[in-house]
Amino acid sequence: MNASPSESEAEEAPDLVCQLDNVQGMVDAFTTVRWKRHQDAVVELSEHGVVLIVEETGCLQAKVYLQRELFVRYEFKGHGRPRFGVSLGLFVDCLNTFSVPGKSSVIEIQYPGPDMQLLVKSVDSLESCIYAEIRTRIPDTVSWDYNFEPAGSTPISFTVKSAALKEAIDDLEWPGSSIQISLQPNPPTVTFRGEGHGDLQIDFTYYVNTDLLVAFQCDRQVSYRYKYKFLRATTSNIPSAVIKDNRGSKLTIGRGGLLKVQHLVSVARPTTSHPRIDSAGYQQPSRIAYIEFFVKPEEDEATIHD
Incomplete structure (x- = not known):
């Protein structure tokens, strides 16, 4: 038939x-x-x-x-x-x-x-x-389930300018080593610390420089270590357009120390409007691609509480 x-x-x-x-x-x-x-x-x-x-x-x-x-x-x-x-x-x-x-x-x-x-x-x-x-292929594996969950009743997160985040991670280059990310609520501070031939530490203090650290949410001290090569992968290819637009990247630490890094990339059509239309206040609705990285912490590191 x-x-x-x-x-x-x-x-x-x-x-x-x-x-x-x-x-x-x-x-x-x-x-x-x-x-x-x-x-x-x-x-x-x-x-x-x-x-x-x-x-x-x-x-x-x-x-x-x-x-x-x-x-x-x-x-x-x-x-x-x-x-x-x-x-x-x-x-x-x-x-x-x-x-x-x-x-x-x-x-x-x-x-x-x-x-x-x-x-x-x-x-x-x-x-x-x-x-x-x-040419495409049949996926040979199923993506691992990151199952990102909050690390408590208050989310542990901070938002930092993408350019500053990339610069900090680039400066902490210790190939084969680890980077410790620590947050403390009082005073609100995020610390990136690398260990290699010496120690290098970069602090983002919320109240001192809100131009770099634009948001901070944390109610207890936490600290986790991440492989440098995995942490660097989250910022190594941030587009120049994101840096130019002065966008921020949000980092959240979930249960077990799972780190989520979020970037926003514009995919809006390049502006071709007549200047008079622009000055009249017309603006194309924002079109954003959401990008998320999930980085597992090193297994031997436990959360540090006050």
């Missing part, structure tokens, strides 16, 4: 067809979680948007959330949450070919293609059409 045309069309419909008008924003977001040259990622699709997941040895995990509102077109017809594996470096390099400096390029992304590939093409260029196919 032959399937009706509507049934066969439904079977062949891709899980996702979406269009994005800021390729550079997507490149920036994905580059933020690329901490080594050869890296695999898992992409998860849903009616709510796209999530890209990268992880290493069960100690470090990063997620990029691209909510459907970031796309100018988002048609999801998949069942459940389809997932596929892809080379992160290849994906970023491919997207880079569609990004033209100073120009707003619109691309269309489709998955899956006839051979389960990821299809990318330009849709707004009159001169030429760029088209790419990226």
Whole structure:
């Protein structure tokens, strides 16, 4: 018995067809979680948007959330949450070919293609059409469940300017060593301390410099150690646009010392409005990609209480 045309069309419909008008924003977001040259990622699709997941040895995990509102077109017809594996470096390099400096390029992304590939093409260029196919694979592992829970009734968190956070971690470079992050409520202070051939300590004091440490929430003294290479991965590729926009990064310590680092990357279309419209107060709604890193502490370190 032959399937009706509507049934066969439904079977062949891709899980996702979406269009994005800021390729550079997507490149920036994905580059933020690329901490080594050869890296695999898992992409998860849903009616709510796209999530890209990268992880290493069960100690470090990063997620990029691209909510459907970031796309100018988002048609999801998949069942459940389809997932596929892809080379992160290849994906970023491919997207880079569609990004033209100073120009707003619109691309269309489709998955899956006839051979389960990821299809990318330009849709707004009159001169030429760029088209790419990226081979995907079936994910061989399931992402570890970080199960992030608050470390008590009061969340332990602080927000620091992204540029200052990156600079502090870069300054604490002790390859193969660990970095101790300590918080104390009185006076409200965050301390990063590295040990190597000597000791290096960087303090962020909330009341002294609120331009750097812009938020602080902690009701007891806590201290955990994290592998330097994993901590550095959370800031090593923060996009220059985030630094330029003077954005902040939020760090939260959950139960057991699990560290969550959150960055915000803009994927808004480059401003092409007439200046008079801008001066009238019109502003494009903020379109932000949410990026989260989860870093497990070293096992031999226990929470220090007052």
